[in-house]
Amino acid sequence: MSLSRRALLAAGALAPLLPRRAAAEAGLIRRPIPKSGEMLPAIGIGTSRRYEVEPTPDKVAPLEEAVRRFVELGGSVIDTAPSYGTAEDVLGKIFAKGDLRQKVFLASKVSASGAEGGRAEIQRSFERMGVDVIDLVAVHNLIDTKTNLATLRDLKDRRKIRYVGVTVWRDGQFDALEPVLRTEPLDFVQVNYAVDNRAAAERVLPLAAEKGVAVMVNVPFGRDRLFKAVQGKPLPDFAKAFGCETWPQFFLKYVLGHPAVTCPIPGMAKVAYVEDNCAAARGRLPDAAERRQMEAFIDAL
Numbered sequence: 001m002s003l004s005r006r007a008l009l010a011a012g013a014l015a016p017l018l019p020r021r022a023a024a025e026a027g028l029i030r031r032p033i034p035k036s037g038e039m040l041p042a043i044g045i046g047t048s049r050r051y052e053v054e055p056t057p058d059k060v061a062p063l064e065e066a067v068r069r070f071v072e073l074g075g076s077v078i079d080t081a082p083s084y085g086t087a088e089d090v091l092g093k094i095f096a097k098g099d100l101r102q103k104v105f106l107a108s109k110v111s112a113s114g115a116e117g118g119r120a121e122i123q124r125s126f127e128r129m130g131v132d133v134i135d136l137v138a139v140h141n142l143i144d145t146k147t148n149l150a151t152l153r154d155l156k157d158r159r160k161i162r163y164v165g166v167t168v169w170r171d172g173q174f175d176a177l178e179p180v181l182r183t184e185p186l187d188f189v190q191v192n193y194a195v196d197n198r199a200a201a202e203r204v205l206p207l208a209a210e211k212g213v214a215v216m217v218n219v220p221f222g223r224d225r226l227f228k229a230v231q232g233k234p235l236p237d238f239a240k241a242f243g244c245e246t247w248p249q250f251f252l253k254y255v256l257g258h259p260a261v262t263c264p265i266p267g268m269a270k271v272a273y274v275e276d277n278c279a280a281a282r283g284r285l286p287d288a289a290e291r292r293q294m295e296a297f298i299d300a301l
């Protein structure tokens, strides 16, 4: 510690800053992948829409800055898909220099139909991102699930991918998802869940917990839906008890408060969003009674 900082501390000048700073430096909450026990930081980056930019240095630079800050804060999960425009190419540019790839848990998807189509699409994902191994590949929106899962299991056996999963993002897909969760051996499921969109908690999340399947939560803000709902409204006082300082933290801590959830993956393409959202994965999470209070607050808006 520098003398001046020590002197300031002795004088008590930095005291009010300390709790906030200590919280900011604390590690992220980590949750196990049930099938392996591997621990994952409980917040990830979603790359749809905002990472779909022209993969030129000037367009990639701010996204690289967001990813770097995320990793600096202890984050590792990044979710992408071949169908997210140029997002995989952009990640390829970000991974091309430095050691970010080694620090990231990389999740992509397959959305082509047919064995050949699926294999070709996954092969292109490896090439576009310039990686030898993809940590997780999930069947996107249950497209040709049986065929694609067979391909993914083969790739897992050959150690080209480490985990296999499926994704949905609409409540209307839950009827089709349920038998897949019941009958297929899966490592991950990705599902829509938010404080104002709680249908997944009725059947999908309990079933995932029962089957030992890790849960990634997509659209945890409903894109702009929740932000619009709380626009101009202050955070309720009760949210301070579990460390919420912003609305995004309120929305993410709600999701993380569900014991079956492994990690929400909000879209975050800005350093400020990364810092804000990572703070949700630190400190205390709301308990069951507090989560009911959060639901009631949002329902009453």
Ligand SMILES: NC(=O)c1ccc[n+]([C@@H]2O[C@H](COP(=O)([O-])OP(=O)(O)OC[C@H]3O[C@@H](n4cnc5c(N)ncnc54)[C@H](OP(=O)(O)O)[C@@H]3O)[C@@H](O)[C@H]2O)c1
Pocket: 045, 046, 047, 048, 049, 050, 079, 080, 140, 141, 167, 168, 169, 190, 217, 218, 219, 220, 221, 222, 223, 224, 248, 265, 266, 267, 268, 272, 273, 274, 276, 277
């Ligand atoms: N079927 C599937 O597999 C499926 C479907 C949908 C999504 N996903 C995955 O889930 C991820 C998340 O979904 P999403 O990005 O569509 O929706 P989302 O996470 O609910 O919302 C993301 C948007 O919230 C805003 N935001 C994020 N952090 C913020 C903060 N701290 N403060 C203020 N605003 C903030 C940003 O809006 P602005 O950029 O407008 O400022 C951002 O684009 C996707 O990126 C994708 O990886 C998967």
